[in-house]
Amino acid sequence: MIKVTILGNGNLATHLTRVFLKKKKIDLVQVYSRNLEKIEYLSKKVSITNELLTLKDADIYIIAISDNSISEFSSQLNLKDKLVVHTSGSIPMNVLKGNFSQGVFYPLQTFTKGKKIKFKSIPICIEATNKKHLNLLEKLAREISYDVRPITSDEREKLHIAAVFVNNFVNHMYHIANNICHENTLPFDILFPLIKETARKIESISPINAQTGPAKRNDSKTIEKHLDQLNSDQKEIYKTITNSITNSFTTT
Amino acid sequence: MIKVTILGNGNLATHLTRVFLKKKKIDLVQVYSRNLEKIEYLSKKVSITNELLTLKDADIYIIAISDNSISEFSSQLNLKDKLVVHTSGSIPMNVLKGNFSQGVFYPLQTFTKGKKIKFKSIPICIEATNKKHLNLLEKLAREISYDVRPITSDEREKLHIAAVFVNNFVNHMYHIANNICHENTLPFDILFPLIKETARKIESISPINAQTGPAKRNDSKTIEKHLDQLNSDQKEIYKTITNSITNSFTTT
Numbered sequence: 001m002i003k004v005t006i007l008g009n010g011n012l013a014t015h016l017t018r019v020f021l022k023k024k025k026i027d028l029v030q031v032y033s034r035n036l037e038k039i040e041y042l043s044k045k046v047s048i049t050n051e052l053l054t055l056k057d058a059d060i061y062i063i064a065i066s067d068n069s070i071s072e073f074s075s076q077l078n079l080k081d082k083l084v085v086h087t088s089g090s091i092p093m094n095v096l097k098g099n100f101s102q103g104v105f106y107p108l109q110t111f112t113k114g115k116k117i118k119f120k121s122i123p124i125c126i127e128a129t130n131k132k133h134l135n136l137l138e139k140l141a142r143e144i145s146y147d148v149r150p151i152t153s154d155e156r157e158k159l160h161i162a163a164v165f166v167n168n169f170v171n172h173m174y175h176i177a178n179n180i181c182h183e184n185t186l187p188f189d190i191l192f193p194l195i196k197e198t199a200r201k202i203e204s205i206s207p208i209n210a211q212t213g214p215a216k217r218n219d220s221k222t223i224e225k226h227l228d229q230l231n232s233d234q235k236e237i238y239k240t241i242t243n244s245i246t247n248s249f250t251t252t
Numbered sequence: 253m254i255k256v257t258i259l260g261n262g263n264l265a266t267h268l269t270r271v272f273l274k275k276k277k278i279d280l281v282q283v284y285s286r287n288l289e290k291i292e293y294l295s296k297k298v299s300i301t302n303e304l305l306t307l308k309d310a311d312i313y314i315i316a317i318s319d320n321s322i323s324e325f326s327s328q329l330n331l332k333d334k335l336v337v338h339t340s341g342s343i344p345m346n347v348l349k350g351n352f353s354q355g356v357f358y359p360l361q362t363f364t365k366g367k368k369i370k371f372k373s374i375p376i377c378i379e380a381t382n383k384k385h386l387n388l389l390e391k392l393a394r395e396i397s398y399d400v401r402p403i404t405s406d407e408r409e410k411l412h413i414a415a416v417f418v419n420n421f422v423n424h425m426y427h428i429a430n431n432i433c434h435e436n437t438l439p440f441d442i443l444f445p446l447i448k449e450t451a452r453k454i455e456s457i458s459p460i461n462a463q464t465g466p467a468k469r470n471d472s473k474t475i476e477k478h479l480d481q482l483n484s485d486q487k488e489i490y491k492t493i494t495n496s497i498t499n500s501f502t503t504t
Contacts, residue, residue, distance in 0.1 A: 068471075090466075090474055108442060110449055110464065115456060117449070123442045149442065158436040159443075161478050162429035166443050167450045168465035169493045170422045175459035175500060177414035184410040190360060190375045190401065191411075191418050192455055197362055197369070198419045199451035203444055204367065207427035212362065213420035214342075219320075222342055226413050233496050240492040241421045244485050248427060 001027045002140050005055060007073075008064035009033040011111045012087055016064060019119045021045055023143045029058045052076050060140060062087060062105055063096075071095040083133045089160035092153035093127050103128040103137055106156060107145070110167055119144040125151035125159070176234055208248060215245035253279045254392050257307060259325075260316035261285035263363045264339055268316060271371050273297055275395045281310045304328055312392060314339060314357055315348075323347040335385045341412040344405035345379050355380040355389055358408060359397070362419055371396040377403035377411070428486055460500060467497035 004026055006013050013031070020028045028046050033039045036050040047056065055061070061077070061084045063070055070086050075097040077084060084096060085103035096102040104127040111117065124141040126148060128134040134150060141148040151159065174195065181188040201210045214222040223242060227235055256278055258265050265283070272280045280298050285291045288302040299308065307313070313329070313336045315322055322338050327349040329336060336348060337355035348354040356379040363369065376393040378400060380386040386402060393400040403411065426447065433440040453462045466474040475494060479487055 067474075109446055110453065110462075112453060112457065112462065115453070121445050123445060125442075147442075147445075151438075155436060155438055157477075158432055158481070159438055161481060162432040162438075162443060163446055164465055164467075164478065164490075165425045165429040165432070166447050168463065168467060168497065169489075170425045170447075170450055171454070171459050171463055172467075172493055172497050172500070173417045173422045173425070174454050175463065176496075177417040178454075178459050180410055180414040180417070184407060186403075186407055186411055186414075189455075190377075190399075191414060193373050193375060193399075194361055194415055195418050195422075195451050195454070198422055199447050201362065201364060201367070202423070202426050202430075202447070203441075205364065207423050207430050210362075210364070211420065211423055211427070213416055215420060215424075222319075225409075226416065229410070229413060233499055236492055237421075237496055238416075240489055241424055244428075244489055245420065245424050247485055248424070 001025060002060065002136070002143070003027045003029045003058040004140065005030045005032065005058040005061045006064060007032045007061060009035065009038040010064060010066070011113055012107070013064035014113070015111050015117060015119075016062065016087075016107075017042065017046070018116075019144050025143050026140065030056045053078055055079065059083065059136060060085060060103075060105075061100075067091050071097055074098050083128070083136060085128075085137065089125075089156055089163060092157070093129075094153070101129055101133055103133055104151075104153070104156065105137055105141065106151070108159065108163065120146055123147040123149060125149055125156055127151060127153060127156070176237065180234075211245065211249075213245075215242040216249060218246060253277060254312065254388070254395070255279045255281045255310040256392065257282045257284065257310040257313045258316060259284045259313060261287065261290040262316060262318070263365055264359070265316035266365070267363050267369060267371075268314065268339075268359075269294065269298070271396050277395050278392065282308045305330055307331070311335065311388060312337060312355075312357075313352075319343050323349055326350050335380070335388060337380075337389065341377075341408055341415060344409070345381075346405070353381055353385055355385055356403075356405070356408070357389055357393065358403070360411065360415065372398060375399040375401060377401055377408055379403060379405060379408070428489065432486075463497065463501075465497075467494040468501060470498060 020026045030047045031039050039048045063086045067088045077098050079100045082100045084100040085105040089106050093102050093104050106125040107122045109122045122145050124145045126137040178188045272278045282299045283291050291300045315338045319340045329350050331352040334352045336352040337357040341358050345354050345356050358377040359374045361374045374397050376397045378389040430440045
């Protein structure tokens with residue numbers, strides 16, 4: 001049994017709590033939240049607390065709070081020689097400050113409140129300061145996912161930038177398309193099959209080989225016609241990405 | 253039985269040929285290609301030809317060639333009073349020139365050579381100059397898909413712009429992320445679950461509500477850190493989309 005404590009009540013903390021409670025080899029010892037009311041609903045299943053200084057004994061303490069608060073929060077912990085990890089993609093392991101051993105347990109996925117997710121296929125990026133703790137994190141991660149990878153803080157930072165492109169920026173493309181549909185009283189859902197196939201396609205061909213469309217073809221007539229129909233914000237994006245697509249085909 | 257002839261040998265023509273041959277209520281009368289060798293492999297299953305002026309009798313002639321060639325190609329047809337349709341998202345129905353009746357049969361999907369696709373869920377946008385032909389196109393479309401929608405040329409143009417955002421531009425985000433991974437010897441496939449979930453998510457929440465990340469949070473520290481690590485082309489895209497995301501949250 002791996003004894004785990006979760007510190008936090010947000011999206012990821014909630015998802016982790018749910019999946020840990022289901023696993024026989026994981027003993028969820030305690031869940032901490034500054035605001036106890038937010039985790040009151042868990043009280044029948046697990047010990048809950050809002051007292052940082054009297055946390056129960058566990059093998060791994062998982063901080064799942066907003067990135068900017070992690071460092072300061074960790075400095076309040078009194079968990080001498082214990083393993084304390086954060087769950088963030090964007091910040092290095094060494095922001096954790098205290099007399100404990102540092103680590104990272106980063107599930108590379110987007111989590112939505114109320115939307116269940118299958119952990120099995122989520123890559124979990126782990127990092128620790130020593131082999132023993134890395135093994136312990138790997139053991140925990142393997143209980144919930146079959147894709148566990150040791151990733152350094154430097155690598156994780158690059159991965160996080162790549163994730164901004166494929167998640168935040170891609171989602172913004174969906175948002176613009178949604179607006180275009182809305183402005184023309186067209187149903188956005190007509191694009192869902194295309195959206196899904198675009199995401200699936202790159203699992204079998206590289207994105208550069210999957211590219212099609214007016215930018216790739218250098219079809220200036222169509223590009224001009226499209227630009228004429230966009231607002232200034234959309235136009236700016238259309239131009240910038242179109243140029244970049246064109247560059248990617250002239251420089252390779 | 254609906255008698256259909258396909259004119260073209262490209263990606264879409266190939267996919268349509270394959271699915272039509274499977275349907276009992278569709279009689280694929282003939283496939284035309286200027287270059288007969290390219291469709292030689294079909295000769296045991298269907299009549300093939302490279303002679304435009306001696307096409308067999310059919311109910312619907314489907315032009316599936318590159319957008320820029322459609323108009324000129326159609327003017328070579330001698331199909332008086334027959335229904336001739338093109339399959340393009342980006343050009344209006346009336347580019348078709350001849351003594352035939354015009355129509356459009358546009359499957360809103362990205363097709364890849366050699367990659368099989370399920371037609372059942374692909375939206376098929378149809379258009380015709382009269383009710384009788386619209387019904388005929390609907391009947392044909394319903395044989396291969398359960399999502400058939402009458403869409404005007406004006407609407408189709410807007411849809412096509414939206415499709416450029418969710419397909420071409422999204423794919424380019426994948427390309428940049430792939431480059432970032434490659435440059436840092438990180439495996440691109442670690443992002444696949446995130447990519448798929450990002451595409452799935454908007455089926456249950458609108459993109460604006462699904463948005464997360466440094467741009468949404470206005471987290472200038474992280475944004476600056478990311479910009480420092482990108483090349484000039486990537487930086488330009490990062491800045492433009494980040495600004496647009498920020499705008500989408502301040503103006504709504």
